[in-house]
Structure formats: structure tokens, C-alpha cells
Amino acid sequence: MFTFRSLVTNAISTIRRMSYLSRLGLSEAKIKDTEKNAGLCATLKRMLEEADERGVGVDKNTGTLIYNLATKVKKQEHIPAIYNLVLERKILNDMQLVAALEFVKANPVKFEVPALEDACGVGVVVTPQQIREAVLEKIEKNLGQIKTQRYRFNSGPIMGMIRKELKWSDGKLVKQEIDSQIASILGAKTAEDSKPAQKKKQKKPEKKPATVEVKTEEPVELSFAGFHKPGQNYTTEGYVVTDNTMRLMKEHLERTGGQVRTRFPPEPNGILHIGHAKAININFGFAKKHDGVCYLRYDDTNPEKEEEKFFTSILDMVTWLGYTPFKVTHSSDNFQRLYDLAVELIKSGDAYVCHQTADEMKGFEVKESPWRNRPIEESLLLFEDMKNGKFDEGAATLRMKCVLEEGKLDPVAYRIKFVPHHRTGNSWCVYPTYDYTHCLCDSFEDITHSLCTKEFQSRRSSYYWLCNVLEQYCPVQWEYGRLNIGYTIMSKRKISKLIAEGIVADFDDPRLFTLTALRRRGFPPQAINTFVKKLGLTGALTQLDPLMLESCVRDELNVTAGRVMAVLEPLKVTVVSCDEKLPYSVNVANIPGQEPSHQVCINSTLFIDRSDFRITADKDYRRLSTDQTVGLKHVGMVATVTKVEHSADGEVSEVQVKLAKLSDTNKPKAFIQWVSDYQVAEVREYSRLFNHRCPEDPEEVPGGFLTDVNTDSLKIYAAYVESRIGRPPVYTNFQFERIGYYTVDEDSTSGTVVFNNTVSLREDSGKS
Numbered sequence: 001m002f003t004f005r006s007l008v009t010n011a012i013s014t015i016r017r018m019s020y021l022s023r024l025g026l027s028e029a030k031i032k033d034t035e036k037n038a039g040l041c042a043t044l045k046r047m048l049e050e051a052d053e054r055g056v057g058v059d060k061n062t063g064t065l066i067y068n069l070a071t072k073v074k075k076q077e078h079i080p081a082i083y084n085l086v087l088e089r090k091i092l093n094d095m096q097l098v099a100a101l102e103f104v105k106a107n108p109v110k111f112e113v114p115a116l117e118d119a120c121g122v123g124v125v126v127t128p129q130q131i132r133e134a135v136l137e138k139i140e141k142n143l144g145q146i147k148t149q150r151y152r153f154n155s156g157p158i159m160g161m162i163r164k165e166l167k168w169s170d171g172k173l174v175k176q177e178i179d180s181q182i183a184s185i186l187g188a189k190t191a192e193d194s195k196p197a198q199k200k201k202q203k204k205p206e207k208k209p210a211t212v213e214v215k216t217e218e219p220v221e222l223s224f225a226g227f228h229k230p231g232q233n234y235t236t237e238g239y240v241v242t243d244n245t246m247r248l249m250k251e252h253l254e255r256t257g258g259q260v261r262t263r264f265p266p267e268p269n270g271i272l273h274i275g276h277a278k279a280i281n282i283n284f285g286f287a288k289k290h291d292g293v294c295y296l297r298y299d300d301t302n303p304e305k306e307e308e309k310f311f312t313s314i315l316d317m318v319t320w321l322g323y324t325p326f327k328v329t330h331s332s333d334n335f336q337r338l339y340d341l342a343v344e345l346i347k348s349g350d351a352y353v354c355h356q357t358a359d360e361m362k363g364f365e366v367k368e369s370p371w372r373n374r375p376i377e378e379s380l381l382l383f384e385d386m387k388n389g390k391f392d393e394g395a396a397t398l399r400m401k402c403v404l405e406e407g408k409l410d411p412v413a414y415r416i417k418f419v420p421h422h423r424t425g426n427s428w429c430v431y432p433t434y435d436y437t438h439c440l441c442d443s444f445e446d447i448t449h450s451l452c453t454k455e456f457q458s459r460r461s462s463y464y465w466l467c468n469v470l471e472q473y474c475p476v477q478w479e480y481g482r483l484n485i486g487y488t489i490m491s492k493r494k495i496s497k498l499i500a501e502g503i504v505a506d507f508d509d510p511r512l513f514t515l516t517a518l519r520r521r522g523f524p525p526q527a528i529n530t531f532v533k534k535l536g537l538t539g540a541l542t543q544l545d546p547l548m549l550e551s552c553v554r555d556e557l558n559v560t561a562g563r564v565m566a567v568l569e570p571l572k573v574t575v576v577s578c579d580e581k582l583p584y585s586v587n588v589a590n591i592p593g594q595e596p597s598h599q600v601c602i603n604s605t606l607f608i609d610r611s612d613f614r615i616t617a618d619k620d621y622r623r624l625s626t627d628q629t630v631g632l633k634h635v636g637m638v639a640t641v642t643k644v645e646h647s648a649d650g651e652v653s654e655v656q657v658k659l660a661k662l663s664d665t666n667k668p669k670a671f672i673q674w675v676s677d678y679q680v681a682e683v684r685e686y687s688r689l690f691n692h693r694c695p696e697d698p699e700e701v702p703g704g705f706l707t708d709v710n711t712d713s714l715k716i717y718a719a720y721v722e723s724r725i726g727r728p729p730v731y732t733n734f735q736f737e738r739i740g741y742y743t744v745d746e747d748s749t750s751g752t753v754v755f756n757n758t759v760s761l762r763e764d765s766g767k768s
């Protein structure tokens with residue numbers, strides 16, 4: 001309950017806090033914000049006390065410098081050296097302060113004060129005369145523009161150039177000088193000068209022609225801005241510098257020659273999905289861009305889930321996406337080395353054998369292990385017992401004495417599993433965990449950038465801690481956003497469920513978003529790479545719409561897929577008369593605007609799609625009917641219906657037409673595809689496997705993802721396709737004119753080609 005006394009005490013303490021924070025010249029809002037950060041408040045208080053002890057007055061400028069130093073500095077131990085320069089009035093502005101902070105960041109272990117002073121321009125005086133002369137020179141160079149643009153002239157670039165030339169000049173003085181020199185050239189502002197600038201009329205973008213455009217765009221590139229240079233690990237946020245850091249870094253650089261080294265580290269417990277394509281592009285792409293190398297490292301520390309077929313298919317997919325690993329390695333290559341280091345970790349008192357159960361360790365508010373402080377000798381013996389199979393599974397673990405970011409205490413380094421390993425057989429019954437293995441394997445491989453998804457951010461502290469405590473070279477971990485796609489699921493366990501329920505055929509069912517499924521559906525690897533690159537390193541945390549990926553696929557196939565005429569539901573058309581002698585052939589480019597070409601031949605029997613004929617046309621219907629003509633693609637003919645035949649059940653069974661040469665007087669509303677010399681092919685049409693964007697979200701789908709399955713996601717047609725294409729190799733891409741893109745499926749036989757629908761021609765018709 002609030003008493004009058006407590007209210008008064010609170011008010012007094014607020015006034016006290018306010019009074020020292022307000023000495024810094026901060027706004028009230030900033031003071032309120034700062035008060036929320038007890039650590040920062042304590043630092044600021046200490047700094048002000050020091051200024052008082054040394055008798056240095058704190059004016060507004062010094063106040064701002066103090067506040068900026070306290071908030072921008074990454075390591076508390078760097079404050080005294082820089083603060084000293086502030087109190088000695090040697091650092092006078094923010095630019096110098098930033099330079100000082102940069103300097104200490106780049107020299108984390110030791111630095112001499114004169115070098116620091118040099119780096120932040122202590123004692124460098126830029127006189128008003130120097131500023132005047134530099135401004136004059138730039139103004140003269142831009143005189144023409146200044147006179148025509150008058151007060152609309154953008155002086156920003158001049159300002160930038162001068163700040164570069166006269167590095168420690170006072171920005172305010174430079175700006176004043178530029179303004180005053182411009183004013184002396186132009187004289188007072190006129191009424192015209194004060195009018196708002198007229199916006200340039202923007203030309204309406206021209207409507208895209210319906211024909212195919214040849215892509216001229218540069219390939220999309222991922223931007224890796226912000227990543228550190230090899231050797232500069234210690235400049236990165238949160239990196240921990242120890243007495244060994246610089247020595248280990250020097251040795252690392254001697255081994256690598258300063259080369260960028262990354263790794264793509266999948267667990268070989270399933271096949272890769274579209275999310276992994278992002279990880280592959282980031283790891284291989286970054287290395288490639290910097291003439292570096294990327295390892296493919298199988299993170300094989302969970303023996304029960306690993307299978308040979310996964311190892312093979314992972315490498316297969318990396319290669320398919322166009323990347324070649326520098327070396328293929330395995331975490332298990334290092335099992336002995338990792339074990340030896342674990343022994344060292346126990347010896348240094350940084351790990352212990354624990355007998356808490358998995359349940360006791362779960363959650364975040366767990367109690368400290370009662371075995372945490374057991375004698376080192378005891379842990380050494382017990383760890384050996386663990387290795388020698390003297391404990392049951394779950395009866396003992398090796399735990400590291402460190403705290404994860406989220407407050408989780410003492411992550412497990414080793415657990416017991418009586419499971420033979422795919423590569424090491426029965427040699428081991430203790431297996432290292434991700435937290436123990438990953439950073440050390442990165443270190444052994446001299447990885448410079450350990451790139452992983454955001455959920456590993458909370459493991460950064462244990463990553464750095466372990467490398468440092470074992471005195472191993474410590475790479476830098478960088479995180480990027482996970483890629484998730486809507487209307488599908490990617491978890492291996494859930495896909496297995498779909499297979500078990502008979503909803504999809506296997507992991508490579510073209511309705512899934514695994515990489516093998518996308519290859520089978522005809523998605524070109526280049527399109528997948530472009531999609532991932534367009535998203536960039538960050539990316540939505542929510543589900544992206546698959547339409548974005550499909551659009552990249554269309555762009556790619558538009559310029560690479562050969563054109564073919566096909567009809568999914570054939571309707572027989574008999575030509576009763578024709579201006580040309582039948583059969584009649586023409587030459588058609590395989591891909592518009594490109595070589596080579598092929599012949600299409602029309603004869604007196606042809607087939608069109610059922611959807612392209614109606615008995616009568618309404619005003620929106622543009623294709624063939626008894627009262628409307630239609631053009632036949634490529635041959636320049638116009639069809640007019642002369643008779644319609646029906647089968648016994650009343651369905652249209654045949655249409656008879658006469659064909660006239662296309663002329664200025666008989667132009668039809670539309671041209672349709674047709675086939676004369678055809679082969680029958682099986683065409684599989686797919687639509688989304690799930691009805692909701694997030695089938696795993698209980699709010700969207702309370703009944704669970706299995707209840708959200710679209711039961712109509714596969715349709716099979718016995719289509720007629722131009723016979724000239726014969727038996728094309730599996731994964732050959734085609735555009736079925738006016739329908740969509742298709743690829744040859746591996747189920748094709750010597751008798752029948754099976755096609756999978758890749759995407760429709762246009763986005764809207766792709767929606768199910």
C-alpha cells in the first residue's frame with residue numbers, strides 16, 4: 001500500500017536520479033528511457049562523479065559526449081581511456097568519439113594512448129581559413145549548377161567532400177560557410193526561390209506487350225554488407241576477446257592466408273527443403289563472392305536418425321543448385337579430437353558429469369545441478385566410464401559450466417547412446433551435442449563466418465565460451481532469417497506423416513517444397529537461387545507466399561523452356577475445306593526470338609482443347625463457337641465452324657470447320673493451340689497441398705495440419721502433345737503454349753511420357 005511517506009521517498013529518489021541525468025542535458029523523454037536501464041544509469045553516475053572529482057565542468061557538449069560514450073561503448077574497460085580524453089577536452093565532438101570507439105574496437109587487446117589520440121584527431125586544428133578555402137574551391141567547380149538551380153542546389157555532396165578532406169573540421173562551421181558563400185553569389189532569396197519545387201511528371205509505364213521478352217537483367221546478387229573481413233573477428237558485436245585471441249587469430253591467418261571459409265552443415269537425417277536452399281546460397285554464395293571456400297559438413301552427431309540415402313541426396317542437391325563443396329567433411333571425423341578436448345574441459349574445471357534426468361534439466365528455471373561442484377578427478381573417471389559403456393542411456397551426461405543467452409544453465413556436451421553410428425560403427429557410445437560440436441568443428445576447419453539461422457542466436461555465448469575456454473581459434477557466428485513458405489509444411493517428421501497417410505507419394509512428391517520435389521516439378525535451380533537471393537539475408541519470419549517463388553520460375557522458364565502445343569482435354573476437329581493444301585507446314589522458333597526452330601504441320605484432322613469450344617459465344621468468350629471464328633496458332637489460319645457432332649450422351653464429339661488464310665478482313669478475337677501429329681501423354685496437374693497459409697498454426701487450423709489437406713491437389717489428364725518431341729530426357733522443361741510450364745517426370749516409360757505441371761503461365765491462374 002502507498003503511504004504518504006513512501007510517496008515522498010519515491011519522489012526524492014526520482015529527483016536525485018533526474019538531477020544527475022539532467023546534468024547531461026538530456027531531454028525528459030530520454031531521461032525516462034535511460035532510467036529503465038539500471039546498468040547505464042550506474043555508469044553515467046560514475047562518469048559524472050569522476051568529472052566532479054577532477055573539477056571538470058559538464059556543459060551540454062560534454063554531457064552529450066558522456067552519454068554517447070556510455071551508450072556506444074561495447075566493453076566497459078574501454079571507457080577510462082576515452083573518457084580521459086573527453087575530460088581533458090581532447091575529444092571535442094561526436095566524430096572524434098566515434099573514431100576513438102572504432103580504434104579501441106580494432107585494437108581490443110592493447111593500445112597505446114598516443115595511437116588512440118592519433119586515431120581520433122586529438123590536437124588537429126582546422127582553422128576557419130582552411131574551411132573557407134576548401135568551400136571556395138568546391139563552390140567554383142559547381143558554379144554553373146548553383147546559378148541555374150539557385151537555392152535548390154543540393155550542397156550535401158560538397159559538405160561530404162570537405163568533411164573527408166578536412167577530417168576533423170566542425171560540421172556546423174562547414175555548413176555555415178557553404179551557405180554564406182552561396183548566398184553571396186545568389187543574393188537574397190526571391191519569391192520564386194521560396195516556391196515548392198515542382199514534381200517532375202512521371203511517364204506512365206508502357207503496358208508490357210503480350211509477347212515474350214528476352215531477359216536482359218543482371219543476375220540477382222545476395223548482399224553480404226556488414227560481414228567482417230577474415231582476421232577481424234574481434235571487431236564484431238559480442239565477440240569475446242581473451243589473452244589468446246590475437247595469437248590464435250595470427251595462427252589461423254597463417255593457415256588460411258586470410259581466405260573466407262564457410263560451411264553448410266546439414267544434419268543427414270532427412271532431405272533438403274527450400275529453406276536449405278537459402279542456407280546453401282548464403283554459405284556457398286558468400287565464399288564464392290570473396291574467392292573463398294565452403295565446406296559441406298554433415299553434422300552427424302545423432303546416430304539414430306542418419307541414413308546413407310540422406311548423405312547422397314544432400315550432396316546431390318547442393319550440386320544441383322550449382323555449388324561445389326571445397327571438401328565434404330563430417331562432424332564425426334572429429335569424434336576423437338572432440339573427446340580429448342572434453343577431457344581437457346573437465347580438467348580445467350569447466351565441465352562435470354551430471355546425473356540429472358532430461359526432465360529435470362528441461363525449462364528455464366531449473367535448479368543448479370547437485371553435481372556441478374563435484375571434484376574434477378571424479379568427473380574424469382565418470383566420463384571415462386560413460387565412454388566405456390558403464391552407464392545406461394540417460395544415466396549420465398557431461399555438462400559445460402556456462403550460461404546460454406536465454407539464461408539456460410550448463411548445456412549438455414555429451415550424452416550416452418547405445419546406437420551404432422553410420423560412420424564410426426560401435427566405436428562410441430557417447431556422442432557430442434550440437435552445442436559442444438558445432439563451434440569446435442568450425443574452429444578445426446578454420447571457418448571465418450559461421451552463418452546460421454536466427455534461432456541459433458541464443459547459442460552464440462556457448463559457442464564463443466567453449467572455443468575460448470579450450471583456447472581454440474574462435475570463428476564469428478552470424479545469423480540470418482529462416483525461410484518459410486506458406487501452404488506447405490517442411491518438417492521431415494510431418495512429411496513422413498503425409499507419406500504414411502498416403503496423402504503424398506514420397507519426400508519428392510511434386511506438391512512438397514523439398515528440393516527433390518521442386519526438381520521433379522520442374523523448378524530450375526537458377527530460379528530457386530534467384531528467389532533466395534531476392535529475399536536477401538534477412539527475410540520474413542512468417543510464411544512467404546509460394547507465388548513469389550513461382551514468379552521467379554516463370555521468369556527463368558520463359559527464356560529457357562522450348563514451346564510445344566498440347567491439349568489437356570482433346571476435342572476432334574475435322575477440316576472440310578482449307579485455303580492451303582493440307583498437310584501444311586510452317587517453321588516455328590523453339591523459343592520466340594531464339595534459334596533453333598522446328599516444323600509444325602497441320603492436316604485435315606486436328607485436336608483443340610475442349611475449353612476452347614462452345615456452342616454459342618457470350619460477349620466475354622473470345623474463342624471458337626458456332627457463331628465465332630478463332631485463329632490457329634503459328635499457321636496463320638482462321639477456323640469457322642460448319643457442323644457440330646454430338647455423341648449419344650449429348651457431348652460434343654467433333655467439330656467440322658473450314659480454314660481460311662488470315663487476312664485484314666477476317667481477324668479473329670483469339671488464337672488457340674492445336675495438335676495434328678500427336679502422342680498421348682500423362683499430364684499431372686498440381687495445386688496447393690494445404691488450404692491454409694500456416695497449416696501448422698493451431699489458430700488457423702485447430703484440427704492439426706492433416707485436417708487441412710486439399711483433397712483435390714492432383715488431377716491427371718491423358719493429353720495430346722505434338723509427337724515431334726518424342727521421349728525427352730527426365731527434367732526437360734517445356735512450355736505448353738497457352739497453358740503453362742511442364743517438365744518430364746521420372747515415371748515416364750518408353751511408351752508414355754509423363755509430364756508434371758511446373759507453374760501456370762500467369763500468376764492468377766496459378767491460384768487454386
Ligand SMILES: Nc1ncnc2c1ncn2[C@@H]1O[C@H](COP(=O)(O)OP(=O)(O)OP(=O)(O)O)[C@@H](O)[C@H]1O
Binds near residue numbers: 274275451
Ligand atoms: N528454413 C530454413 N531457412 C534457412 N536456413 C535453414 C532453414 N532450415 C535449415 N536451415 C539451415 O540449414 C543448415 C543445415 O540445416 P539442418 O538440416 O541441420 O537444419 P534443420 O533445422 O534440422 O532443418 P529442418 O528444417 O529440416 O529441421 C543450418 O545452418 C540451418 O540453420
Ligand SMILES: NC(=O)CC[C@H](N)C(=O)O
Binds near residue numbers: 434451452453
Ligand atoms: N549452426 C548451424 O548452422 C546449425 C546446423 C545444425 N546442423 C542444425 O541445424 O542443427
